[in-house]
Amino acid sequence: MTGTKGSSRFVVALLVLFATACGDYGGGSSGGGGSGAPPSAPNPSPVPPSGPSDAEMQAAFEQTVHPLLTQYCVSCHAGAGPGTPHIASLDPAVGYTETWYNQKVNLGNPSTSRLVRRLAADFHHCWNDCTSDAAEMQAAIAQWAALVNFSGGGGQNVQGLVSESLTLADGFEDEGADRYSQNLVAFWEFKEGSGTVALDTSGVAPAADLALEGPTLMSSYGIRVEQGRAIASQVASQKLYDLLAEPRNGSQQYTVEAWIANANTDQEGPARIISYSAGTGSRNFTLGQVTYYYNFRNRSVNPEVNGNGSPALQTADADRDAQATLQHVVATYDPYRGRRIYVNGVFTDDVDEIEAFPLWNWSPSHRIVMGNEVSNDRQWQGAIRLAAIYRYALTEAQILQNFAAGVGRRILMRFDVSRWAGAGAYIEFVVSEIDDHSYLFCQPTFHSPNVTNARVGKLRVMVNGVAPVSGQGFVNVDTVVTATTQPLSPLCSVILKDAGPQADVFTIDFEYLANFQSPKTPPPIGPLPPRQFGAPLPSEGLRDFRRINESMAAVTGVSPNAGTVRSTYDGLVKQLPVTFDLRTFASAQQVAVTKLSLEYCDALVETPNLRSAFFGNILDFTAPATTAFSSGATRDALIQRLVDRAFGVNVAYQPDFTEVQPVFDGLIDDLTAGCTPTTCDAERTRTVVKSLCSAALASAAASVH
């Protein structure tokens, strides 16, 4: 326990003691029913508060929203027309009642009001432009809220606008919806809480109690399986054989139902969730998990099925029916449809292609085991919150009924807020433990027998005096109570456990409640974190593929769509540099740059008008190489032109003529070495120029910038 949290708990304890001593409100953590009876009624408040009266609300309505309604909605919604409710009634009292009590406006958040949404989203009979009409309506509702001091004031500022505090023991257990529970053969609810045995409570003897050889019981009902197995005796397990498979009395059909949470979607084997088997080589049935699919094996007298229940029925891998979350999984077997699997009440659409046969060849000596194989070598990890085996295949309606009934302990907790909202006022939550680490606080409902138009806003669930920062689901609730029993939200908060279900004390914190407010100031906004700088990076970069292509086109004047240039580029595009980062440059990229440059230079030199535009008359392209390159002046002019066009004129950081000339001149020598007018004709002349051109275009001076 941290010092802060410990202090908070101490404060809560003091508050509870002080409040009780002063008689302001009763209840507290030690009261309540705890085992089926609702907690005692809250004590009356010394000063019953209330929100704005209906007269005040109607007056505000008349000044703000009513004029719009009577102007634009009157033809349908005034009473004579087809529209209901009659929000545009010319009688303001009727219009107010129809508007307010049908919840057509939300004063806490005007933009979400139904009157606004009908215009903005549904385009419902806008009178001008839907967007501006919705804005006009929203503004009117906001004005209404302001007139009744709904937003940002009107309430009395107080510290500690909180409910009475309760523990789980102060609530009473909600049995929830009825499960279908006929024809059970075995039933495990895992409600024991502690110990090493999970009881079969089906009432069908002998009880197939499970010895927990590794799995542990959960306070939220269930067993958590990380290692080992939960296994019934052979004698007790035989009731499955007797009732399901025995040739004279067995039903020859059955259902395996489980609420489970797979720990992950990696385990395979199949990892045994529930099995009736002897080991990895012999089974009557098994429900298992293999990554994202469920696997269902069943032994029958069908000669296509072996003693291990194979081939298995598997849910389609692509459907990913098995998830690492709480799921209701039902496997049925009947003589007509064979094996079927349902997940969360829905048939997975995986049809059994093995014909259903009787179960006469089941082994009576196998054992019921969960979380592993009997031989302890097919571990499944996760939580089993409930398991049941039925003598018959459940119908889809029965499966849906059991899915809807849910699983685990549900507790109704009524937090007294009579101190703030008047006698008898409380807020009720359905509370459960989603797993070993968190509570679910669900579906808050506000009860206030005497208060109308009371604002209830921005709720947080506190544990031991601290509101956990994560998982809060009601901080945006902001509504006005208009009925004695009013649901506030259909959602749940996920609240981390602190000291555990036996010790945690819960309180509901409000920012707005009836005539009181305690708005939270958001914590100050911190600055953006300082930027993290890495090692110094090159200030130059590569031209990427597209820049290289366009640069070559710009320098040579050759269209990127010309001749084989386009096809060559398309073929090389993935080989050319993709980023500016010099450090990524690879030799293959240089080869691609060079190949592309050759295409451009070939098109340049072989296309007379382009060649002429680029080189002018400095070289006779029709002369043999020995003639064309015989003059030093001609060579220099050629090199100068390439340098100017490819590298730029008088750009200091680029290679200049004096640096390039010796290299290119040597290249000409090399490419014309041993030439005679006969062996090196005009084609060689053009080849040499293409080489020079390519050497320039593909050089780093052109591809780095």
Next chain:
Amino acid sequence: MRVAEWIAGALCVVAFCAIASPSLAGPREQARRLHDRIAGIPPSAAVLDQMASLIAAGDALGAADLAMQNPQFLMTSVKNLVTPWTNVERSVHGDLNDYTALVIGMIRDDVPFTEVLTADLAYVGANVTPGYSQTDNDHYVALESQRVDLSNPALFVPVAQSALPGSQLQPGDAAGVITTRAAGEAFFSAGTNRRMWRFTGINYLCRDMELLHDITRPVDRIRQDVSRSPGGDSRLFHNACSGCHGGMDAVAGAFAYFEWDATQMRVLHTPGTVQPKHLINASTFPFGFVTVDNRWDNYWREGAHANLDWRGPDAGGYGPKSLGGEVAASRAFSVCQVEKVFQHVCFRPPNSNADAAEIERVADVFESQGYSMKRVFAEVGAFCMGS
């Protein structure tokens, strides 16, 4: 033809790399670099001379404007900048499409860039066959393959997205790049439409979900398809899942009426009808949020990410258009656009306090100059042209 000899000749001098330190650069060197970086290609001799003169006269922004007049600024440089924004792989390889075309056109016409996420705007070729289609990208492929000059306002023209043939958008629905066909194919296809938010954050706030993670955000908008106890351990929900989904699901509601139809190969918009993908896997956590309309809420206005400086008129709204406005009005949006251009032009992410300060300065200029992306290119180009 002696190809081997030819190639050998070409390769023998590839090592030309006499680029000098930019710290010693004069106006010509600065002009050359400025043009290279902005347009992606070397300048002509005449343009280089003009730019050098402007720089020498202290008008680097004017020199940058000259570089931006080269069509390759839009067709090569901007296209390369934008293409990674349009696909999940963030690949720079990709055909021109309506997303990249929209950004290119907006930059060309200096449309305030905040409208990139809100405008009822598209750009199409004036006389290009085939014409625009909701069901394929052929029009833009043709624009590119025919090398239509996108810098020419007569050849590449703005139109309303909602007026494109076959559009299912009303003017009030169109939300710039978000409602383009290319974005729909990339980010509305399959999945749950959360991807559209993720890539909006990546591309326009420069933040992937890891950088928007905040477990203090309310969980009331997290949909039913998110387990509150993955693998039976709700600590994962608290410490991981809720940190992203709390904020993300609240904003992704804006896309509830959008879907990518892989059969028709087009974006579907169904105002008033929530797409089934927003409601799938409801049994995973039945008490989660059920999408009933296209409401969005920006929960990051409080908490650690309030420092993105959200400045829009409303913290919530309906549909992608107002959500786009919320993103674009933030300071993070402005800084992000400058950062992207900085990396594109300077060839490095901000790598020093001086770089960081320059990005903030240019972001100020961006906001004060009508969110002009051209101005950002010019300012950043001038900063990185050497001195």
